[in-house]
Amino acid sequence: MMRLSEFLKEGVTSVTIARMEQKGALNQLSRGLYQLPDAPLDGNHSLAVAAKLVPHGIVCYDSALAFHELTDRIPPYVWMAIGPRVWRPEIAQPRIQIVRLGEKEFESGVEQHVIEDVVVKIYSPAKTIVDLFKSGKRQEALYASTAGFTHATQAMRDALRLRKATPAEIAKFAANAGVWEQIVQPRLETLVANA
Structure with a gap:
């Protein structure tokens, strides 16, 4: 590619x-x-394509969850995060949903994976979960919906059960994102106590 x-x-x-x-x-x-037409395709082919089209982007939200096998949802598009001052590309195909994150949020929790010989930046499970809680907070404020919190809590439960994230990692990212005390801490404590 x-x-x-x-x-x-x-x-x-x-x-x-x-x-x-x-x-x-x-x-x-x-x-x-x-x-090449005969190039072998990986199950995460769309992430490699998105990484090529948005070279300064990082796979986030449901796309990162799906990559880490922490959701059964198949995202309808690839979620990509870009920094606050990065040019926002206009891409028709494949479907890419771009979100803009602050400098500190954008640079933390990044992992690099190779998919089809393309280096793809993807947020870690713990960082992805915290990003989902932060997005859920915005959804609650704008639409009075708690669906985002439910989705993030399920992802956190799966990540802890599959040992893809630790409570300490989640707590660190949540504290840095400003969603620890009122949003993540009570849910995390409940999950850890019931484990």
């Missing part, structure tokens, strides 16, 4: 790429992104 700019850097012209695409030797995945 390569971007047009990577081809050009290697000395392959856009005319050559167009010819290869016409002959079926190259598939266009999205504007400026290409892949």
